[in-house]
Amino acid sequence: MTTDTARPSTEVRVERATTRDGEGIAQLINYWAAQGQMLPRTLGETYENLRDFFVVRENGRVVGCAALHITWADLAELKSLAVEESEHSRGIGAALVRACVAEGRALGLSRLFALTYRPGFFERLDWQQADVMNLPRKVWNECYRCPKFPGCDEIAMVLDLEPADATS
Numbered sequence: 001m002t003t004d005t006a007r008p009s010t011e012v013r014v015e016r017a018t019t020r021d022g023e024g025i026a027q028l029i030n031y032w033a034a035q036g037q038m039l040p041r042t043l044g045e046t047y048e049n050l051r052d053f054f055v056v057r058e059n060g061r062v063v064g065c066a067a068l069h070i071t072w073a074d075l076a077e078l079k080s081l082a083v084e085e086s087e088h089s090r091g092i093g094a095a096l097v098r099a100c101v102a103e104g105r106a107l108g109l110s111r112l113f114a115l116t117y118r119p120g121f122f123e124r125l126d127w128q129q130a131d132v133m134n135l136p137r138k139v140w141n142e143c144y145r146c147p148k149f150p151g152c153d154e155i156a157m158v159l160d161l162e163p164a165d166a167t168s
């Protein structure tokens, strides 16, 4: 994979993942996990959570992915956001986040959160930094099983959703 910031912008199409995308999703996540940018996922975990995922494909190959994982009645986590390095700065990451936000609204959620080393990317999309300890359901459902707990160095970002428009 190479960095190519001069690449011309082409249409970005976000779609729901299918079982054909499982290996591509896991490879993309684990590429960045090996660089310490995100947590790794096994292929089994990827398939178990496949219905959470959106993907962007290029000639059938997964070049971007993100998952929206419901945590509680009002809360979901945006997870596993990853874009192939050669495809960066085409708007794929932002399009994947927007797809998760739209789904969060459609589901009636009032808040999304993400844990990230890239807070600036989320701030550009109007997310705000938060204290992870203010997300107790995340902490006590999942974080306490993480090898990094309680020394988590990821930054919590939140986005509060407007109530869905009842007329739409």
Ligand SMILES: CC(C)(COP(=O)(O)OP(=O)(O)OC[C@H]1O[C@@H](n2cnc3c(N)ncnc32)[C@H](O)[C@@H]1OP(=O)(O)O)[C@@H](O)C(=O)NCCC(=O)NCCS
Pocket: 032, 037, 038, 079, 080, 081, 082, 083, 084, 087, 088, 089, 090, 091, 092, 093, 094, 095, 114, 115, 116, 117, 118, 119, 120, 121, 124
């Ligand atoms: C973060 C990531 C998903 C963004 O994907 P992308 O497709 O390049 O995103 P977009 O094209 O929508 O936006 C890219 C813009 O965000 C900016 N950006 C990326 N990280 C940033 C950061 N930490 N702070 C500020 N801006 C940032 C880029 O500079 C770029 O700006 P430009 O459009 O002016 O060139 C991608 O860099 C990635 O896969 N990183 C590795 C995995 C990772 O960190 N995932 C997040 C875990 S939650």
